[in-house]
Amino acid sequence: MSDRNLPRDDDYWDALLRQIDKQLRELGAWASGGDLREKILRLVRLQASVRKTGPAILRRHGLGARAAAERLRLYFVQYPQTPIDGAELAVVAGISEYARRVRQLRVEHGYLIITGARLHNEELTLRPNQYYLLDVQPDGDAARRWHVANRIRRSKGGSRERVLRYLRENVGRAVTTEELAYVARGAKEYARRVRELRTEEGFPIATRHTGRPDLKVGQYILLSSDRRSQEHDRRIPESEQKKIYARDQNACRICNWTIQQWREDDARILELHHLLPHARGGRNAADNIVVLCSRCHDDVHRGKHTEILARLRQAVAEDV
Ligand SMILES: [Zn+2]
Ligand SMILES: [Zn+2]
Structure with missing residues (x-):
């Protein structure tokens, strides 16, 4: 938006201040007597002048716009x-x-x-x-x-x-x-x-x-x-989830996948996995849960990655 047609800064600012000063004095002189309606109307004009100061100050900081x-x-x-x-x-x-x-x-x-x-x-x-x-x-x-x-x-x-x-x-x-x-x-x-x-x-x-x-x-x-997510994964407290994602740096603990590697033809997501299944008494807590990408997660539930998981169980227990 163009600033070209706006009045020159200093002149405009000085004129505005003089006007406000005058309006304020006039209102002050009237404060103890006179007609109520007249005072209110003067106040309306004073407020209109004061409202112009905001845009004027902005313009002085290079943020002028009509x-x-x-x-x-x-x-x-x-x-x-x-x-x-x-x-x-x-x-x-x-x-x-x-x-x-x-x-x-x-x-x-x-x-x-x-x-x-x-x-x-x-x-x-x-x-x-x-x-x-x-x-x-x-x-x-x-x-x-x-x-x-x-x-x-x-x-x-x-x-x-x-x-x-x-x-x-x-x-x-x-x-x-x-x-x-x-x-x-x-x-x-x-x-x-x-x-x-x-x-x-x-x-x-x-x-x-x-x-x-x-x-x-x-x-x-x-x-x-x-x-x-599976039924048993739905009740992990939000505070615990935050802790787990932060600890695992928002990356799959098996393949290190992160959102930066997301592609349309490889649209994975990050999920949480219980190392000791919830059904077998595994806790709903950070010392039993890791971040996995959806591909590794599916693999894990098909019985893959058993060695990595064993190492993870130990690492996570020591980490928390
Ligand atoms: Zn993965
Ligand atoms: Zn799982």
């Missing part, structure tokens, strides 16, 4: 991964309807901006009226996803069904808490539904702590539409 949405964009990109208050955005935008502009950045331009009102995540705490840009790079796929989210939000079925439908239409692609909450029609709702899909139905839904370190906080991904 459109409020563009000013917001420049500000977010300047302070990524930082909680930003709604009140702050109102100052930057110079208008009170900043929320609609933020939505525009998110839905039309693909900026991954999450809000506290729709975040249910122990890793990042935002107040309901705080905003947070996950990545300075916009997501080229976001507009399409919002289109899908909109359709699914209005579709029939319970919230779990809608969340699953949305994840399934985005297999292998990261989605944000913002999108999931929108589809589920509630922040607490989506968090509960994702947990159920993982623990009750065994869907491989990963985060940055469970095998996908490339994801940002507040992003989820359904790794595969057809693969489900």
Whole structure:
């Protein structure tokens, strides 16, 4: 957006300050007497002048733009991964309807901006009226996803069904808490539904702590539409899962496969495997569980890799 037609910085700034000063003095002189309505109208004019200072200050920092949405964009990109208050955005935008502009950045331009009102995540705490840009790079796929989210939000079925439908239409692609909450029609709702899909139905839904370190906080991904974890693997506590993925550095303990090696014709995922089967008394804890790629995991359950597994059992027991 062009800055060419904007008034010169210093002149504009000085004039603005003089105007505010004058308006403030006039209001002060009127404070003890006079007509109420007149005072309110003067206050309205004063506030309109004050609102212009936000955009003016931004311009002095090289973030000038005529459109409020563009000013917001420049500000977010300047302070990524930082909680930003709604009140702050109102100052930057110079208008009170900043929320609609933020939505525009998110839905039309693909900026991954999450809000506290729709975040249910122990890793990042935002107040309901705080905003947070996950990545300075916009997501080229976001507009399409919002289109899908909109359709699914209005579709029939319970919230779990809608969340699953949305994840399934985005297999292998990261989605944000913002999108999931929108589809589920509630922040607490989506968090509960994702947990159920993982623990009750065994869907491989990963985060940055469970095998996908490339994801940002507040992003989820359904790794595969057809693969489900086995019944006994579904109840491993999330805290334990995080510990295991961190210890095994998000790589298969047998072949060292990581997400960096993912290919369309070799679409593996990372899974957890009990060294001593759960059924035979193996613990649901890090000292009995390792990360395996889905290919090695299948091999293991077909009876392969027995020597490596024996070594792993020992290493893991000593490691924890
Ligand atoms: Zn492997
Ligand atoms: Zn297994």
